[in-house]
Amino acid sequence: MRIRILGDVEVEQDGRLMPLGGPRQTTVLCALALNRGRAVPVDRLTQIVWGDQPPSTARTQIQICVSKLRRVVGVPIESNQVGYTLHVDHLDLDLAQFESLVTRSQAQPSPIPLLRQALELWRGPALGGVEALRPQATRLDELRLRTTVRLMDAELAEGRHRELIGELRELTHRHPLHESLHGRLMLALFRAQRQADALDTFRTLQSTLSRDLGVEPGAELRELHQRMLRRDRTLAPGRAVPEQPPRPPLVGRGAAIMRVGTLLRAQHRRSAPIVIVSGAAGTGKTALADEISRSTGDAFTDGVLRLTFDADLHAHHALGLLLEQTSVPAQEIPVEPRLRRELWHRISGRRRFLLILEDVRMESQVRPLVPAAGSAVLVTSRRRLTALDADLVELSTLDLDEGVALLGSLLGSRRVTAEPEAARTIVTRCAGLPVALVAACRRLPAGRSLTRLADRLSDEGALLDELGDGVRRLITETVFTAPPAARRALRLLSLRGRQEFTEREASMLLRECAEPLLESLVDARLLEVLADGYRIPPLVRLVAREFALENAPRPVSLPVSV
Numbered sequence: 438m439r440i441r442i443l444g445d446v447e448v449e450q451d452g453r454l455m456p457l458g459g460p461r462q463t464t465v466l467c468a469l470a471l472n473r474g475r476a477v478p479v480d481r482l483t484q485i486v487w488g489d490q491p492p493s494t495a496r497t498q499i500q501i502c503v504s505k506l507r508r509v510v511g512v513p514i515e516s517n518q519v520g521y522t523l524h525v526d527h528l529d530l531d532l533a534q535f536e537s538l539v540t541r542s543q544a545q546p547s548p549i550p551l552l553r554q555a556l557e558l559w560r561g562p563a564l565g566g567v568e569a570l571r572p573q574a575t576r577l578d579e580l581r582l583r584t585t586v587r588l589m590d591a592e593l594a595e596g597r598h599r600e601l602i603g604e605l606r607e608l609t610h611r612h613p614l615h616e617s618l619h620g621r622l623m624l625a626l627f628r629a630q631r632q633a634d635a636l637d638t639f640r641t642l643q644s645t646l647s648r649d650l651g652v653e654p655g656a657e658l659r660e661l662h663q664r665m666l667r668r669d670r671t672l673a674p675g676r677a678v679p680e681q682p683p684r685p686p687l688v689g690r691g692a693a694i695m696r697v698g699t700l701l702r703a704q705h706r707r708s709a710p711i712v713i714v715s716g717a718a719g720t721g722k723t724a725l726a727d728e729i730s731r732s733t734g735d736a737f738t739d740g741v742l743r744l745t746f747d748a749d750l751h752a753h754h755a756l757g758l759l760l761e762q763t764s765v766p767a768q769e770i771p772v773e774p775r776l777r778r779e780l781w782h783r784i785s786g787r788r789r790f791l792l793i794l795e796d797v798r799m800e801s802q803v804r805p806l807v808p809a810a811g812s813a814v815l816v817t818s819r820r821r822l823t824a825l826d827a828d829l830v831e832l833s834t835l836d837l838d839e840g841v842a843l844l845g846s847l848l849g850s851r852r853v854t855a856e857p858e859a860a861r862t863i864v865t866r867c868a869g870l871p872v873a874l875v876a877a878c879r880r881l882p883a884g885r886s887l888t889r890l891a892d893r894l895s896d897e898g899a900l901l902d903e904l905g906d907g908v909r910r911l912i913t914e915t916v917f918t919a920p921p922a923a924r925r926a927l928r929l930l931s932l933r934g935r936q937e938f939t940e941r942e943a944s945m946l947l948r949e950c951a952e953p954l955l956e957s958l959v960d961a962r963l964l965e966v967l968a969d970g971y972r973i974p975p976l977v978r979l980v981a982r983e984f985a986l987e988n989a990p991r992p993v994s995l996p997v998s999v
Contacts, residue, residue, distance in 0.1 A: 444560030
């Protein structure tokens with residue numbers, strides 16, 4: 438049984454939502470859930486339901502509510518001399534999960550994964566609008582907000598300012614008077630070299646506070662604003678950030694480099710050719726873009742323009758950044774979208790350059806930026822972006838020979854040749870993922886044998902720890918690009934004994950039609966398509982299993998494969 442109060446109040450039994458009855462029963466259930474494991478006096482329940490003027494039949498009506506919750510909904514409520522107690526021994530209560538995850542995150546070197554899991558449990562305002570418990574709901578919503586701010590601080594400390602901008606913009610839109618969130622957005626923008634946007638964020642908040650409350654921003658935010666005006670260097674990202682995923686060198690990508698270069702040089706079209714390099718996180722898309730930038734310089738006489746997307750970078754602002762890169766003074770860049778697009782096409786029509794757009798998330802980010810014929814566009818993305826009129830070049834993981842060659846380039850061919858079996862084991866355990874192979878080599882002390890590293894990597898339970906936090910974080914970020922329902926499906930599928938499964942097996946496990954969820958995971962590069970089903974990439978499976986076991990400490994009954 439699952440009880441959810443972090444959003445609309447729900448009770449789920451065997452995958453089916455149970456009818457809660459009227460508002461009175463819902464209120465009693467919420468009051469008991471908030472005090473789980475502790476007895477709630479009947480007088481307290483009557484006061485919550487009716488306030489200071491309960492009817493003479495109040496105690497009887499509370500007894501009826503409890504009886505219906507037991508009989509119809511199946512909630513295990515115990516009667517005692519004090520009142521009623523909701524026992525959580527056999528319950529899945531989202532509030533209890535949330536509090537546990539937040540507490541445990543405090544003991545982690547990086548609290549981000551657990552805080553993300555905790556906040557994902559929320560589906561809306563706490564207690565689903567139960568009016569009688571509005572003060573308690575407000576307290577829970579404040580707890581959610583404080584946890585969110587803590588997560589933002591942890592993300593900023595790890596240098597993820599660009600990735601946070603979109604999320605912080607959404608949060609400040611929902612909480613237009615919350616100074617702490619605005620301060621984090623200002624800092625993220627400033628660190629992303631967007632000082633003008635950071636200062637504009639302060640001015641917007643200042644105007645809102647003055648208009649709605651007649652006050653100025655607090656001293657802490659005003660000081661941050663002044664430091665940004667001074668371009669205070671201490672606001673830059675700290676040096677001591679957690680380990681970042683290493684950038685793999687290019688090995689086994691000769692054919693891809695040749696094909697991308699040929700496609701970009703093709704100028705037989707009326708518009709600039711677009712080439713998408715798509716692959717899972719850690720396959721070397723950025724390294725390939727670097728190589729293309731170097732190797733095609735002779736074809737693009739006006740150089741390379743480069744832009745990395747975050748969730749907040751929309752086409753209008755991206756056009757402004759590109760115009761700045763073409764030396765258009767900021768005061769001459771039009772504010773009106775149509776005029777800005779026209780200026781971009783006039784300038785691009787007179788030049789011949791390679792435009793590299795990295796980490797693109799959706800087609801709409803690319804279309805307005807395509808320059809006039811004569812130039813070319815190289816897009817890197819984890820998604821295939823099939824709605825674009827473009828050529829697609831996919832980067833897969835390395836095969837066994839390519840992986841061994843990468844190890845040779847990192848460790849020296851003599852060392853690899855001396856222990857060929859260990860080298861092949863390392864490639865297999867890292868699933869041929871270049872970023873994982875680089876991370877494994879970095880963890881190998883000088884003079885230590887490859888066989889010893891292979892033995893350590895062969896322990897599946899310790900594999901992610903051996904590869905380091907950078908690889909785990911990279912895969913975790915990919916998992917969180919999928920919709921919540923698809924992430925839940927991935928977690929359940931990761932608990933299977935086998936990595937491969939059919940759509941039918943997935944539907945049986947998830948107890949619903951699995952096809953849209955599986956396709957969503959394929960699009961996010963979290964599943965691979967096989968001739969007769971699907972496969973979870975090994976490292977993705979390990980990360981998803983960690984999340985699944987955090988959320989489901991009790992054994993999970995899985996259907997037998999048929």
